[in-house]
Amino acid sequence: MSDRLFIFDTTLRDGEQVPGCQLNTVEKIQVAKQLEQLGVDVIEAGFPISSPGDFNSVVETSKAVTWPTICALTRAVEKDIDVAAQSLQYAKRKRIHTGIGTSDSHIKYKFNSTREQILETAVRAVAYAKKYVEDVEFYAEDAGRTENEYLSRVVEAVIKAGATVVNIPDTTGYCLPTEYGNKIKYLMEHVDGIEKAQISTHCHNDLGMATANTLQGVLNGARQVEVTINGIGERAGNTSLEEIAMILKCHKGIGIDTNINTTKIYPISRMVSSLMNMPVQPNKAIVGRNAFAHSSGIHQDGVLKNVQTYEIMNPKDVGLEDNAIVLTARSGRAALKYRLHVNGVDIEDESRLDKIYQAFLKLADKKKEVTDADILMLAGADTAETHAVSLDFLQVTTGKGVKSVASIGLDISGEKFEAASSGNGPVDAAIRALKCIIHRKMVLKEFTIQAISKGSDDVGKVHMQVEYDGNLYYGFGANTDIVTASVEAYIDCINKFRN
Structure with a gap:
């Protein structure tokens, strides 16, 4: 068995499914280039049939990077596979990732089908994708809740049909680490021809066990892991690339290596966080603000005497500089x-x-x-300079015992507008004034304020969710003045539904 673990990064596909974190093609190319420098083996660049934007992102990512394999996701549908193959036309190394749900829950409620029909569909999809590319990955969606004997039948059949990689997702994040590890072990022991394909993990973090499940999968024979930067992804997220990379680096006794240049971890973590407007929690392992911080007196004393008393990693190993x-x-x-x-x-x-x-x-x-x-x-x-609506000025009067009043000036496609309004606090007054100019029935659904770092003079980030015409739009604003940041976030939402 190889001691080389292949890193499949799905930040640009599964990671981008986080509400409000969508990237445009230019931003995706930025991330892809950094992933290439990081040393990932496979970049899942998108789901081409889902939208023209996703299709174009796969095309342009294929042109932008050289050595990583570019992967396109599909359902087990011929049209999906046709479009994926077309999107990969410029990729130096290309892979089609196709699959279908295999759990009884998916078979009965999602597909209204039977086990035999699902197996036939899986084999047909892999064989069809094989006409386009040599490298075909099959995913057994909800494999975590799929009965092992049936799962092994599906895996064996798709390998015979030509699958080079078989993905065993814990789609709902339900499995316990021992349970997931035993599932991989079962496949390694019971699937005829298993040596002809790589087994891949794809774990979600709904119960906080994505990294533990992934590691157990690797220890039991999986040699590809599907991960994202900062662990972003659907619902509670995916397995964090940085966690798996550093676990294997710190625990050399496991005897499994990756191609990851760990000194590039911190820069790409911050880049993804910034581009997706998704802050990294301060206590996040490896890349959080507090990951190498020590506040306890006992800890500080120990670190000053010998850093290894409380630090198992050198900050420089993940790209943090001492000076x-x-x-x-x-x-x-x-x-x-x-x-x-x-x-x-x-x-x-x-x-x-x-x-x-x-x-x-x-x-x-x-x-x-x-x-x-x-x-x-x-x-x-x-990038805000290209928006149709921009903030010219904002003046707010507020205080204890004083009704908040806001005056606002907007530039809408070069035309100037001004309005004023009172409200229940400075943010409410400012947004009411804005609505006096933008006459749309908008409902504020979510409003989150977060300081970027520490201190009263720091920039504050505001994330907003606004409902308009039955659709949800996500906006972002950042400013040392939190009221201004709030208005900019609201305007960001407006610009998105005006486009």
């Missing part, structure tokens, strides 16, 4: 460009760098120190 360049109002463009590079954002366009630098200077005047999270926010904020 970071601190950005202030006196920092130049070179320092800004360097910090962006460290965080996975390379900007060659000098005019764009200059715009970000000017915004950086304005922010640095308000803050004593500009953080990496701040500059990532600035690097993504310049």
